[in-house]
Amino acid sequence: MKTATITCAKCNGTGHIQGFSHIQEGVCFDCNGAGVRVLKVGTVSFSREFINRYQQPGYTPPIDSDTKKVLCLYDAGHATAEEWIMLKGDSYIIGQPFCGGSSWYIIPLEEMTEFMGHFNKIRRSNFSI
Numbered sequence: 001m002k003t004a005t006i007t008c009a010k011c012n013g014t015g016h017i018q019g020f021s022h023i024q025e026g027v028c029f030d031c032n033g034a035g036v037r038v039l040k041v042g043t044v045s046f047s048r049e050f051i052n053r054y055q056q057p058g059y060t061p062p063i064d065s066d067t068k069k070v071l072c073l074y075d076a077g078h079a080t081a082e083e084w085i086m087l088k089g090d091s092y093i094i095g096q097p098f099c100g101g102s103s104w105y106i107i108p109l110e111e112m113t114e115f116m117g118h119f120n121k122i123r124r125s126n127f128s129i
Helices: 044-052 109-123
Strands: 003-007 036-040 067-075 078-088 091-095 104-108
Touching: 003 044, 036 044, 044 109, 091 109, 104 109
Parallel strands: none
Antiparallel strands: 003 036, 067 078, 078 091, 091 104
């Protein structure tokens, strides 16, 4: 199976996490301090790392008239949560503002198709624009 080397999303490629410097000198356990991870293409782990590159911690976008609500997450065939999507300039913004979710992603238009494939694999959904 084909592999890909991806920058570690947990430490942002530094190999260390400052907030955990008191535990094994802050070495990132996801990449073992290398700053990158070698993953098999097509696996859930690969998809998770791929979409995490676009995550924006602490970001809260404005919800306005350009917002499109899409039911997306499913459990046994029933919708269980909502995803919101906005087109802002040259990027899409995707997130869960009202269902306890706090993950927001900002994706350039030209990368949206590939992002959605990975996003749906992780979320086991058929979310589309």
